[in-house]
Amino acid sequence: MSGDGTVGKALDVLEQVAAFERPVRFGELQEKSPYPKATLYRFLQTLTNQGMLSYEPERQTYAMGMRLVRLAHAAWTTSSLAPIARPYLDQLSAETGETVHLAQLDASQVLYVDKRNAKNPVEMYSQAGKVGPAYCTGVGKAMLAYVEGEALERAIAQQSFHRFTPTTLADPESLRKELTEIRARGYGFDREEHEPGIVCIAVPILTNGNRMLGALSVTGPTSRTSLDQLENLAPRILETAKRIGEEAEAWRFPETRQQKVETT
Template sequence: MSGDGTVGKALDVLDQVAAYERPVRFGELQDNSAYPKATLYRFLQTLTNQGMLAYDADRQTYTLGMRLVRLAHAAWTTSSLAPIARPYLDALSAETGETVHLAQLDSSQVLYVDKRNARQPVEMYSQAGKVGPAYCTGVGKAMMAFLDDADLDRAIQQQSFHRFTPTTLATEADLRAELANIRARGYGFDREEHEPGIACVAVPILTENGRMLGALSVTGPTSRTSLDQLEDWAPRVIDTATRIGREAQAWRFPETRQEKVTT
C-alpha cells in the first residue's frame, strides 16, 4: 500500500488493474485489494472519469484508458532510450540473428523498453513494457554494476533474491561479487539465472561521463548458443551501447558536471 497519500493510493489501484493484462471485474480487484470496497470503488470511478481507466458497462470490466496510453507514448518518446536506440537495435539484431533487448532501471527493477526477436524466435519472459528482476538478468546486473555506491545499496535492498533456477545468484554477497566482475570487465552474463535454457551477454549504456542510462543484451537459447559464442559478441554489443549512450547524451541527457565512473 502506498504511503504517498491519495495520489499514491490511486496509482496503486492503477497498477493493480494493469497487472492483470486483461479486462478485469471489480470483484477480482476487490479480492486482491488492500483497500475497503467503498475506497476501491471511489478510486476506480475517479481514474475512469480522468480517462486513466476505461469501463465496459456491458462486460462490467475495467481496462487501462486511452489517456494513460497517450501519457505512456509521451514518456516512451521523451524519457525512454527506445526511439534513439531503434536503428542500433535493428543493426545488432540483423548481425547476430539472436534476440536483442534494451532495458532501463525502474525502481530497482528491469523495465524492458524495446526488443528485437531472433531469426528463429524462442519463447521467453521478456517483452517491451514488462518489468523483471535485476539481480538475475544480464541487463539488470549490467546496470546495477555501474550505479554509484548509494544507489547500488538501495537497489540491492530491493531485490527479492528468489531462486528461479539452480544458477540464480540468491545472496547479496554473490551478487556484489558478480557486479564487481562486470564493472571490471565491462560486460556480464545471464547464465540461465532467470529462465532455464536462456542465456545472454549484456552491456551497460553509459554517457561519456559514466552516467548509467540503461543496458543492451544479446540473448539466445542454450540449445544453440553457448556462453563462449555470446562472449564473442561482447565487443560488438559494447560498440553499439557506446553509440547509443553518445547519442542519448547529446539529445536527451546532456550533462557537464558528473564525475566519470572509474573501474
C-alpha cells in the first residue's frame, strides 16, 4: 500500500486494475484491495471521471482509459529507450535470429520496454510492458551490476529471491558475487534462472560516463542454443548497446554536452 496520500492510493488502485490484464469487475477488485469498499469505489469513480479508467455499464467492468494510453505513449516516446533503440533491435534480431529484449529498471525490477521475437519464436514470460524480477533475469542482473552504493543495497533488499528453477540465485550473497563478475566481464547470463529451458546473454546500456540506462539481451531456448553460442555474440551485442547508449546520451542530456563545449 502506498504511503503517498490520496494520489498514491489512487495509483495503487490503477495498478490493481492493470494487474488483471483484462476488464475487471468491482467485486474482483474488492477481493484483492486493501481499501474499504467505499474508499475503493470513490477512487474508481475519480479515476474514471479523469479518463484514467473506462467503465463499461453493460458488463460492469473497469479497464485502462484512453487518457492513460495517451500518457503511456508519451512516456514511451520521451522516457524509454525504445524509440532510440528500435533500429538497433531490428538489426540485431535479424542477425541473430533469436529473441531480443530491451529493458530498464523500474522500482528495482525489470520493465521490458521493447522486444523482437525470434524467427522461430517460443513462448516465454517477457513482453513489452511487463515487469519481471531483476535478480534472476539476464537484463536485470546486467543493470544491477551498474547500480552502486546505497541504491544497490536498496535494490537487493527489494528482491524476493523466490526460486523459480534449480539455478535461480536464492540469496543476496550469491547475487552480489555474480554482479561483481558481470561488471568485470561486461555482460551477464540467465542460466535458466527465471524459466526452464530459456537462456540469454545480457549487456548493460551505459553512457560514456558509465551511467546505466538499461540493458539489452539475446535470448533463446536450450533446444537450439547454448550459453557458449550466445557468448560468441557478446562483441556484437556490446557494440549495439554502446551505440544505443551514445545516441541516448546525446538525446537525453544535450545541455550537458553543450555546457562542455562552452567551458572548453
